[in-house]
Amino acid sequence: MRIQLEDGRAIDAQAGQSALDIAKEHLPERYSGMLAAEFDGHLIDAFAPLQADGALKTLTWEDDGGKWTLRHTASHIMAQAVKRLFPQAKLAIGPAIDNGFYYDFDTDRPFSTEDFDAIEKEMKKIVKENFRLERIELPRAEAIAFFQQQNEPYKVELIEDLPEGETISLYKQGEFTDLCAGPHLGSTGKVKHFRLMSVAGAYWRGDEKNKMLQRIYATAFATKEELEAYIERIEEAKKRDHRKLGRQLDLFDIQDAGPGFPFFYPKGMVLRNQLENFWREQHAQRGYQEIKTPIILNRDLWIQSGHWDHYQNNMYFTKIDDLDYAVKPMNCPGSMLTYKRRIYSYRDLPERMCELGLVHRHELSGALHGLMRVRCFTQDDSHIFMTPEQIKGEVQGLIDKLTYFYKLFGFSFRVELSTRPENSMGSQEDWDNATEGLRLAIEELGMPFVVNEGDGAFYGPKLDFHLEDALGRTWQCGTIQLDFQMPERFDLHYVGPDGEKHRPVMLHSTSFGSIERFIAILTEHTAGAFPLWVSPVQVKVLSLTERNEAMAHAIAKSLSDRGIRVETDVRNEKIGYKIREAQLEKVPYMLVIGDKEAEAGVVAVRARKEGDLGTMTLTSFIESVEKEIRERR
RNA sequence: GCCAAUGUAGCUCAGUCGGUAGAGCAGCUGAUUCGUAAUCAGCAGGUCAGCGGUUCGAGUCCGCUCAUUGGCUCCA
Numbered sequence: 001m002r003i004q005l006e007d008g009r010a011i012d013a014q015a016g017q018s019a020l021d022i023a024k025e026h027l028p029e030r031y032s033g034m035l036a037a038e039f040d041g042h043l044i045d046a047f048a049p050l051q052a053d054g055a056l057k058t059l060t061w062e063d064d065g066g067k068w069t070l071r072h073t074a075s076h077i078m079a080q081a082v083k084r085l086f087p088q089a090k091l092a093i094g095p096a097i098d099n100g101f102y103y104d105f106d107t108d109r110p111f112s113t114e115d116f117d118a119i120e121k122e123m124k125k126i127v128k129e130n131f132r133l134e135r136i137e138l139p140r141a142e143a144i145a146f147f148q149q150q151n152e153p154y155k156v157e158l159i160e161d162l163p164e165g166e167t168i169s170l171y172k173q174g175e176f177t178d179l180c181a182g183p184h185l186g187s188t189g190k191v192k193h194f195r196l197m198s199v200a201g202a203y204w205r206g207d208e209k210n211k212m213l214q215r216i217y218a219t220a221f222a223t224k225e226e227l228e229a230y231i232e233r234i235e236e237a238k239k240r241d242h243r244k245l246g247r248q249l250d251l252f253d254i255q256d257a258g259p260g261f262p263f264f265y266p267k268g269m270v271l272r273n274q275l276e277n278f279w280r281e282q283h284a285q286r287g288y289q290e291i292k293t294p295i296i297l298n299r300d301l302w303i304q305s306g307h308w309d310h311y312q313n314n315m316y317f318t319k320i321d322d323l324d325y326a327v328k329p330m331n332c333p334g335s336m337l338t339y340k341r342r343i344y345s346y347r348d349l350p351e352r353m354c355e356l357g358l359v360h361r362h363e364l365s366g367a368l369h370g371l372m373r374v375r376c377f378t379q380d381d382s383h384i385f386m387t388p389e390q391i392k393g394e395v396q397g398l399i400d401k402l403t404y405f406y407k408l409f410g411f412s413f414r415v416e417l418s419t420r421p422e423n424s425m426g427s428q429e430d431w432d433n434a435t436e437g438l439r440l441a442i443e444e445l446g447m448p449f450v451v452n453e454g455d456g457a458f459y460g461p462k463l464d465f466h467l468e469d470a471l472g473r474t475w476q477c478g479t480i481q482l483d484f485q486m487p488e489r490f491d492l493h494y495v496g497p498d499g500e501k502h503r504p505v506m507l508h509s510t511s512f513g514s515i516e517r518f519i520a521i522l523t524e525h526t527a528g529a530f531p532l533w534v535s536p537v538q539v540k541v542l543s544l545t546e547r548n549e550a551m552a553h554a555i556a557k558s559l560s561d562r563g564i565r566v567e568t569d570v571r572n573e574k575i576g577y578k579i580r581e582a583q584l585e586k587v588p589y590m591l592v593i594g595d596k597e598a599e600a601g602v603v604a605v606r607a608r609k610e611g612d613l614g615t616m617t618l619t620s621f622i623e624s625v626e627k628e629i630r631e632r633r
Numbered sequence: 634g635c636c637a638a639u640g641u642a643g644c645u646c647a648g649u650c651g652g653u654a655g656a657g658c659a660g661c662u663g664a665u666u667c668g669u670a671a672u673c674a675g676c677a678g679g680u681c682a683g684c685g686g687u688u689c690g691a692g693u694c695c696g697c698u699c700a701u702u703g704g705c706u707c708c709a
Binding site: 200314 | 634635636637638644665666667668669670671672682699700701702703704705706707708709
């Protein structure tokens, strides 16, 4: 096994070695007192044997690296408190997660935030009682018997799913014992700073066919300061929520009249059009041809594409002259028909098509979320038709394109390789080939990715690019999907060098993902202070008094004549007031025009970020602004 | 769709035990002509999300519906 250590070294570990063994050998100064380790992002027991290659980070529960352990113990304390207050509650699972922990309970009545005070109070009591956490190891059968006797059916089910012959570990604190791999803090008294955050329904084992359990989300920190800083951080993040900023900056909104159907107001459209212009420029440079295909197409087409069978739950339907039609949830069938309009030679391939396509999807009402998840959005789609030999090169070209897009905006991203889902079509051999094709292409570029089993599209596996919002939630934006199915279903072909017909392979891809979602991410990322080149208003000219009004208008005209987006504020208000407003509107540059400037023939420049920059000639201001726009800084 | 919470003026929010609806900002009108994040005064603005119920009386209590928020599921 190849293990990457936290200091960057990669070492060979023997099968059966635990994180503790490895730390003892290679990180002697870190291993003392070690109970928990982080392996590929997951908390593991330091005693547990490692099964696969991965990255190992040691954690000790005495230092601040032990947040996972602290939170895991906190989750046991919460479960103990809930059991004391609601003895009939059945325990499900309660892991530590990023920023906190949760515990799932099966209860005879739903929890509400009104129960929080009582639960927190009971937790404090348990902390005060300062129980020692004892690790108990039992043979499988005895562990099952124990939880049967405790009347904890979910725990029994969990143990039954563990491999035969394995010893089961339990952790006991006072009267409370839980099935748990560990590790834990030494005693409940060490968990002092926690807060219950929210309640939610959550399906047992994440499957909506199962019973919905009551999940309590909470968080815990080693110090009071850290806990308070965390709460503060959430409050700050809420201020950059794109839904709030969209309304404040008059860019976009979603009204009750159309849940999931966003409105873009004039300033939002300017921003959006800038992104689309950039997209067109990039695709033209990269050898794509833009198309536009219809939003409504007939039933036969959707049956042929497979959407009728595999995507119906997400589609909207209509009848025209008594015939069935569907509103497109994806753009690919339009591209298929575009390809089919003529005969292609192998010399024509790859054929790269792109489309800003408006799609509609019937998302569950509870899933809607501002511009992040809507029911109608524009996908910046590209469809590439190619020979099998061209797969790797085209996939790598797409990865290059997506990376270029995200780097330009300063986004960091995570890539996932999503494999075959349950509801899918095509042969396993095609799926294996397609999945391997994607894997080889990305591995060769040395780009890190994780595998997301069973999350592919119904027609093929995909590489998904995930971006973060203000609260650290991730959203899938770009995607690269390799597809052997659609060309088959639509009977696509090209003429090879042998003069025979051959089946092309196809790539579906988005860069922004959806224009709407990308704008949401960009808004939260920049807190509404967009880069100059996409800013709805780039420069605002502010007159000091009535005497400067004509001059302000003249300057604004010179700017707009050069294609710079400019607004003028000549209201009879104090300059401080006008500046404050322009700042709140996050306008990148303000020009203050008073008698002094008029006399000297200069402009006083103020940048939204740096503040007063002093005076310069209008010509040199225009030059520097044009340079900044050109360079898309 | 499921679990929980929320819904009062354009926005942010107050409204006690059920007794005729309140603030700040924004808007409008007037005065002020001002030098880098808020000038002053006045005016206007509401079917308290919608529908139904309890009550002499409902923003307030109950039920249903709609929408939003945080999760689950799903996904660009």
